[in-house]
Amino acid sequence: MANTFTSQQTYIDEFNPKDYLQTYYVPGGGLLVGEWTDFVLQNLHDTFTKGEVRGETLLDFGAGPTIYHLLSACEVFDKIITSDFLEQNRAEFQKWLKKDPDAFDWTHIIKFVCDLEGNRETCEEKAEKLRSKVTEVLKCDALKKNPYDPVVVPPADCLLSCLCLEAPCKDIKSYCNVLKNFQDLIKPGGHLLILSAMNCTFYYVGQKYFSSMTTRKEELEMAFKEAGYQIVKAVYTPRADKSRMDITDYDTNYFIHARKPE
Numbered sequence: 001m002a003n004t005f006t007s008q009q010t011y012i013d014e015f016n017p018k019d020y021l022q023t024y025y026v027p028g029g030g031l032l033v034g035e036w037t038d039f040v041l042q043n044l045h046d047t048f049t050k051g052e053v054r055g056e057t058l059l060d061f062g063a064g065p066t067i068y069h070l071l072s073a074c075e076v077f078d079k080i081i082t083s084d085f086l087e088q089n090r091a092e093f094q095k096w097l098k099k100d101p102d103a104f105d106w107t108h109i110i111k112f113v114c115d116l117e118g119n120r121e122t123c124e125e126k127a128e129k130l131r132s133k134v135t136e137v138l139k140c141d142a143l144k145k146n147p148y149d150p151v152v153v154p155p156a157d158c159l160l161s162c163l164c165l166e167a168p169c170k171d172i173k174s175y176c177n178v179l180k181n182f183q184d185l186i187k188p189g190g191h192l193l194i195l196s197a198m199n200c201t202f203y204y205v206g207q208k209y210f211s212s213m214t215t216r217k218e219e220l221e222m223a224f225k226e227a228g229y230q231i232v233k234a235v236y237t238p239r240a241d242k243s244r245m246d247i248t249d250y251d252t253n254y255f256i257h258a259r260k261p262e
């Protein structure tokens with residue numbers, strides 16, 4: 001099983017959004033609730049409150065069945081176009097948008113962001129604001145020249161992606177190529193925000209194994225430069241709780257804020 005690269009077909013057949021949410025985001029036990037969500041939500045809150053990263057459109061790439069990373073963004077963008085490769089993930093996202101009784105309950109995460117923002121609004125108001133900003137849930141494929149093919153999305157002010165590119169990319173060369181293709185999706189002077197996990201070789205979704213690409217800081221930052229971006233900020237935080245390395249073995253959270261030149 002080790003070193004087996006997960007194919008697109010395996011994603012289509014075996015990635016179960018309910019199992020993913022249960023493993024990683026359920027309150028009180030989800031592996032990513034705490035260290036990972038704190039890292040993402042704090043960094044995005046800081047980035048969006050500084051005032052430079054804002055505008056008309058945010059493109060969210062590879063959301064899976066999750067919404068957590070959009071809670072601060074909805075304060076500073078007029079509209080959010082989200083996307084994922086898998087139909088089952090897009091359907092799960094839509095359930096939350098439509099307040100389907102079967103949708104995942106993100107209240108614990110929404111509360112965390114409301115706290116960060118000084119509780120200007122209630123969790124319900126925050127959720128409604130995000131729902132009102134999401135205008136499209138598109139199919140994307142990181143490995144295509146136009147990842148939204150056949151849809152052509154006008155260049156955005158910002159492209160955000162969390163825990164995604166290590167799934168479809170086999171190596172740093174492929175990752176760099178995806179970043180190059182993202183150039184066409186971002187306005188000149190626009191922003192690219194990538195938050196993810198380093199040195200992850202696998203993650204489980206329920207009983208199913210999925211591979212992940214590994215890289216080093218130097219290679220990673222070089223990929224952004226080679227793809228034509230200026231790095232504004234790079235943050236690396238080691239994983240403190242290593243008690244569940246059998247579910248996923250990443251050892252560092254990273255955040256790269258890069259900018260497309262004017």
Ligand SMILES: C[S@@+](CC[C@H](N)C(=O)[O-])C[C@H]1O[C@@H](n2cnc3c(N)ncnc32)[C@H](O)[C@@H]1O
Binds near residue numbers: 064086089141
């Ligand atoms: C570990 S999950 C991350 C989900 C979510 N972004 C999060 O932060 O929890 C990896 C995601 O990569 C997506 N993915 C897999 N292959 C892809 C591809 N070729 N293009 C874009 N996304 C892909 C999967 O559908 C899945 O949603």
